[in-house]
């Protein structure tokens with residue numbers, strides 16, 4: 472047999488996915504539904520054959536693929552030729568001219584996952600991968616422990632794939648995230664407790680019920696979905712790396728996987744390598760990673776979350792130490808911002824770029840602003856900011872901070888009077904600002 476036909480015979484489809492490997496001790500495992508090393512309790516990560524990828528993948532083969540995350544299928548941990556494709560990924564990379572000018576930056580881009588499909592957050596990426604793998608492994612019921620967006624994604628994509636679904640959330644989530652899960656008719660468990668308590672409960676359920684929990688026993692596969700946020704930015708920048716990225720941190724997984732995505736494309740020769748700085752964003756009311764970073768610690772002290780950025784409210788982040796390591800070695804930063812700054816961040820992005828993001832995005836924009844003001848982002852750096860969720864899901868956060876409509880009678884003079892009054896009010900406001 473030639474080498475090429477041998478490869479065809481030993482790898483189903485064109486995938487380079489080979490095994491699971493412990494991130495700490497390197498022990499290898501069969502690619503089953505497992506996430507912890509039996510020897511050292513380190514987290515397991517997917518291992519690929521990069522020589523195979525270097526020989527078989529080119530920019531052209533990627534561009535000939537579907538307009539979704541599945542154009543990068545050889546880099547994802549699935550075997551099957553027909554993954555669950557609900558149009559996830561390939562979200563816009565928008566050059567943010569007005570926001571850049573406001574902040575004093577020269578080249579700023581927004582990677583806009585607020586319009587990801589099907590549920591308007593970056594979580595659709597990780598769930599598309601996790602449920603494809605869950606189906607391959609024979610699971611008929613899928614589940615997750617969620618801070619909100621993951622519940623939306625898991626319920627929606629499970630519905631599309633015809634999988635039974637039971638999701639767990641803290642009982643105090645925003646109405647939009649609860650309704651945006653219930654509409655898909657999963658079993659929804661609202662737990663009296665915070666995310667970390669929900670997660671602990673789910674680990675026990677995973678052990679007793681044999682379900683596929685996307686972010687527990689399927690976590691090595693799930694987390695790989697976030698690499699596509701790295702691949703897409705490279706492709707959309709015309710096969711180049713940016714100089715600096717800013718992304719939000721909950722468990723820290725997304726942040727570490729953007730890094731892995733960049734590294735892999737360099738490793739297989741799809742993009743020329745150069746240093747990229749990684750900066751992370753947290754809400755002050757739940758900032759265990761930012762706190763450890765600023766105190767120079769390489770371990771996380773868990774906290775009890777209290778912030779409007781509920782989608783980032785993980786007090787004991789599983790990948791926190793890896794995120795700190797990346798921020799350090801890339802000469803980046805990890806900062807936190809207050810709830811008031813988060814609301815200002817949401818408004819700033821909406822007013823300058825026409826993007827309505829949720830509290831997580833407000834956290835990221837407010838952190839971007841803080842980093843620029845502190846001189847921690849150079850105006851000349853090509854900077855990419857990851858906006859990961861949609862503002863329609865967290866309307867409570869800005870209720871009362873966006874003004875009111877001008878209510879009028881259906882008459883021209885009523886309109887003219889209201890318009891005149893609003894202009895006078897605007898002028899008065901400006902005068903107040905000036906004095």
Ligand SMILES: *Cc1c(COP(=O)(O)O)cnc(C)c1O
Pocket residue numbers: 592593594618620621719720721722723724725726782783829831832859860
């Ligand atoms: C879950 C989530 C994140 C962060 O996810 P991690 O990978 O756990 O760090 C960021 N933004 C939004 C909107 C999310 O829902």
